[in-house]
Amino acid sequence: MVEAVISVADLHKSYKKVRAVAGVSLEVRGGEAYGLLGPNGSGKSTTLHALVGIIRPTGGTATISGFDSRSLEAKRLLGFVPDDLGMPETLSGWEFLDLVRSLYGVRDRSRAEILTRVLGLEGALGRLIEEYSHGMKKKLRVVAALIHEPRALVLDEPFAGLDPEAVINLKRLISSEKKKGTAVFVATHDLLAAQHYCDRIGILSDGALAAEGTPDQLFERFGSDSLEEVFLKASELLERSREVETYLQHL
């Protein structure tokens, strides 16, 4: 059995009276892709932010290869692609990547050059980030996260805002990292991508893990062969989905 690279145990996060994450526990092994699904506000991004050390959890633990996720050892092994967090807009693309290389102690620029070519970003690197589109910023974040060959790759909505070619290439890139033994933890709304690229899937509802397993295990448990239906059942949204169907008939 391959050892868990990412490990989250009984993670809690509350903002004053709002409970964002309530006791999430999961593991992602090396060479495995884990997809975290959930409706808006279910706690996906909060779980990821607590895991990578952007926010402090109210309770529970998160480790990367056995190191506390807030330790420098864990951060050296971690690559993180945020969804919509800010960027140093007045740096150029190259400057941002050079900064990241410096911070991770990567002297060679060649990996960064290859990654930017894979995602079709090489022509824009001389420009300031503030001139980038949403998709270009996302690509730059992906390159920055992979520059130091992380053992754990955490991605928040990686496909949102990307053009179809970039989505295809990013999926290939993630598969390639997986094959090298990287643990991939991805929060997404893209059910199709999750079904095809993730070995295991977790469905968050109201800050807690409502269901977890391989796609086949989930299909069997919820008696369906569609991840859409599994998602609706697990997040207790099936009733609401039927209501929406009724509304649509009246439109």
Added chain:
Amino acid sequence: MRHTFSISSVVVRSWRNQLAGLVGGSPVVLALCGIFAIVLLALWCLTVREFLLPLFGGFSADANLFVSVNSLLLTNISLVASLFLGVFLMLSPPRTALDNLLVVTPTTQGQRTVGYLLPLVGIAMTAITVLYAPVVFSLVHGSAALSTTEALWIAYLYAGHGLYAVLLDLILYLLVFALVQRVFAAGHTLSQLVSVLATVTTALATTVMSLRAIDPSEGNFSSHYLNVYVVFMEDLSSGPHERGLAFYLMVLAVPVMAATLLWLLLCLVSRLTLSAERPHKRAWLRRLPFGRFGLVAFFSQELKQSVRHTENQLFAGFFLLLSAIALATAIFGGAEIGAHVVGLPLIVWVLSALFSHNSYGRTRSHHWLASVSPRRRLTWLTAKVLANLTYSGGLAAALFFVLSFAGGGTSLSAYVATLPYGVLLILALTLLGTVLPYSEEYPFSSAFSALFGVFAGVPLSYVLQKATSSIPRDLMGLVLAAAIGILVLAICSADSWRATHDSGV
């Protein structure tokens, strides 16, 4: 015209919404604002009754006084126009932003331009009419020398001058807006703020110059662009026998022609200043390397971002421009700034240190990068403080250098002697900016911090200077080092508190 009025109504609604936002929807606050406005108007009417009526009553005896008072009133109209325009321009959506939204609608560029400008002209003219109605009343009822017809002619000239001043202000506003957007690649909101400040400042400066030009005792006054119509008023006060139909036609035609020409110029300027896109921003310090150590990498990042930040560039440029003007005045006019401004080294340090205030808030959106990177928070914070010291200290050095040629008492030795105080100021403002961070989304926050910095920084420095003057000179270095150490520790604590606070624990 329907489209034009629709666009105008968008602008007016944005004023209404912004004002409602300021009042907060509370009927009590609304009532208080109403009472305040009525009291202000009543005070103004009282001023007119107590001062202008008696003044106009004595015109028959002194024509020079009549001309001087009218010159003063015309200058005052210009000031009122710019102040009202300034307020309502800040409440309006930035023109370029509104135009970007409306460009997809079936409207022409001309309709969008007129639709945007019309409510601004309207509100400024309404304000002038309301404020000058008591003056006109005083002219009609108070002046023994003027007939009602002549008084109404003067009222017409007031209105003509009001329109003239409003249009001039709008042209200046549009030009500065375009300059700030194109040269500094600034965003809509920042361009709006800077151009409104420039318009109001110019109006204030010219008002001061106009007031200095009025000399009723000598009977002369300098004619300039803010009181051109006073020439007609001089004739109107000299009695009806000297005037013919041609004079009245000229009085009627000149304000109309001037307003028409200025309106055309305004539309032209508006069209020209809208057409170009924002330029690519220049990346200063592009060659500054990130190095192999975390401290150097974060320092380099911070310094590049400080130097490239639009607001920093605008204000640093403004300070350097002021210094250059002081230098030019010293060289060509023989007037040394040191003779007029007390404590210039301290002022230079306060202005330079202000840039440290935004250093925390400016980078707040991407602090996650430091959080996920394998470097200690302390390394990141140290680099930030060092970059602040370099940027503000460097700017202060540049200002000291330029002003040293203008007789400001800001020599190199003065820079070195005041450096520890400058360091203290920079650290104090970094601390303030960590506790109360600057917000990129609200440019007013930096205007507020600038004001706060000036009002709190100058007296604080004065108190510190007074307190330290009683300390023996030998111990001074030790005391300053201790103060710097305390501030550094306070910044670390504030950052730790801020990180916890932002994390929502």
